[in-house]
Amino acid sequence: MGAEQIRRWESGALAHAVTDPFGQGPLPWLRGSEQYFGDTGQVVPWYADPTLARGGHGGPRSADDVHRQIKGFASTGAVAPGEAIDFHITVDPPQQFSVDIYRIGHYAGDGASKITTSPRLPGIVQPAPLTADRTVSCHHWWLSWRLQVPSYWSIGAYVAVLTTLDGYRSHIPFTVRDSHPADLLLLLPDITWQAYNLYPEDGRTGASLYHAWDEDGRLLGEEDAATTVSFDRPYAGAGLPLHVGHAYDFIRWAERYGYDLAYADARDLHAGRVDPTRYRGLVFPGHDEYWSVPMRRTVELARDQGTSLVFLSANTMYWQVELSPSPSGVPDRLLTCRKRRGPGKPALWREIDRPEQQLLGIQYAGRVPEPHPMVVRNADHWLWDATGAGEGDELPGLVAGEADRYFPRTALPEHRRRILLAHSPYRDSEDVTRHQETSLYRAPSGALVFASGTFAWSPALDRPGHVDLRIQRATANLLDRICKRD
Structure with a gap:
């Protein structure tokens, strides 16, 4: 060219x-x-x-x-x-x-x-x-x-x-x-x-x-x-990561309403710089597909010790990765994921016999070629309080990008109560009808674990043209309960 x-x-x-x-x-x-x-x-x-x-x-x-x-x-x-x-x-x-x-x-x-x-x-x-x-x-x-x-x-x-x-x-x-x-x-x-x-x-x-x-x-x-x-290179194009806006959507909304936020990145979690006992909840605001073994271990331990988990996207913790030092010895500057290539163990968590659903309550189902409505389920649950959402109501465009669902043949995490709060049909790239689901469970420790099961949740909090007042209220219901330890 x-x-x-x-x-x-x-x-x-x-x-x-x-x-x-x-x-x-x-x-x-x-x-x-x-x-x-x-x-x-x-x-x-x-x-x-x-x-x-x-x-x-x-x-x-x-x-x-x-x-x-x-x-x-x-x-x-x-x-x-x-x-x-x-x-x-x-x-x-x-x-x-x-x-x-x-x-x-x-x-x-x-x-x-x-x-x-x-x-x-x-x-x-x-x-x-x-x-x-x-x-x-x-x-x-x-x-x-x-x-x-x-x-x-x-x-x-x-x-x-x-x-x-x-x-x-x-x-x-x-x-x-x-x-x-x-x-x-x-x-x-x-x-x-x-x-x-x-x-x-x-x-x-x-x-x-x-x-x-x-x-x-x-x-x-x-x-x-x-x-x-x-990591020792710029991001392509204008220098910002793909999907960076999903995290910024949550930040703008949460800071507007005065939530007490601390900040870290996934490599802090990997390297052991995060002590989950200091927080009532860990929030994963955007597309968070690649997880190392130490990341998962820390987050599972956090849940088991009573720290709640909030996953506001889909396709979370899909690939297992390893981090290694740069040529000059700086830790965690190289990211490796074998995908399906070469010898050695598989790189999908679910193929290592540790499906994501055992932490999230649901797991990745596939892409959503065109946005579809999210269909409210169990509208009498406290998550939907004061949202105005009724049973079977459709929230336009809230199933988009990628979607998670409950896999009945995959074990659920140990829980006191577990509920699906959306069950939404959509057409996949082969024009087959699939379903997206949103999950919430309470772990034996008392921790709540929420998974939105869609890419569209964070943008619905504060992205111009995508804001949904019901999603804003539902998110506030969830975070208020976590922050008050209800």
Whole structure:
């Protein structure tokens, strides 16, 4: 393809679009005109400038993986106040750039707040990514900027917004965490984000656990994809993970209503940095498909000790993964999932004789090609109190993306009471009728375990065009009960 022509072709985002029917470009977190197509055909996100927010033209443009105008990654996923986080950034052509740090939250409807701005920084063209057996890594990039996180910063989900002098823009998400007790711990699914990352989306070298390219620039499927991916690289496209908006939808809603939230990411859970006894509930707000053995062990122990679990998506804990150090020895920078390839044990939890349903109460059933209504079941249950939802009512568009259901031949977790709160027919890609289900059970410890069984739950909390007041109320009923230990 011509060097100047960016094909919005078989990109990772488009390849996976079927699993995210809420398509709002890379970043549905600030209000106003949420997306704008720049002169390259790339989506330019929200805050680029007030003119763009009103639908005007001009202003910053979104960087891409072909020209690499500005791209970067962070040395770690989560950092505590008082610690430093390193950013490794490439700029082409070399020029000055700046970094604006935003924190995601409600902020009177804005959705994020600018916390600080870097000085003007010198930008260089970093070396080409290294590739080995389809694993792409930029661990050899020079340090561009070190951010010392002040001790007074609020914990939360943050985004570094990179902007070149000539107006190109990219993003790096990161988390600020601490270990103080809170009612709820929000776990950002950074392991799943990386599994889907096709950087560089250039038609040649990029690879995820789903896709890679052949020498003619054709997108290949899972059988030819990477088995190991690196965290030492930017996210493809505008620099934000696929499905990142699902977590941000929950954060905006929960902070608006004053829930006491702590923050961590999936690698914190994996590495043993999460003490579940400090929290009344663990919340998994978005698509959280890839789990390591330590992640599952910690979460099952949390449930058995009385910490509630809230899963607000579908297809959770489907693949078993391993994390290993980078070539320089930094822990948990490489993610490996063999899928169905090569010797050794299978990588699906349910094929290792540890089905997800034994933790979640339901498990992954398949994709939902077109959104369908969620059909309310057991409307007299407290989850549906004050929602106005009646038995058999249909909540439009709430079964979307992917769906879970109860598998009768798979063992349920030990429980005191277990109930299905939705039973919703939908048509799969073969036009066969399937059913989505939403599950809640109380473990012997008293912990509640909720699984929404659909991708559409978090967007229904605060995504423009997808808000459902009944889902907002039901979620509040659940979290209020967990926080009060009812």
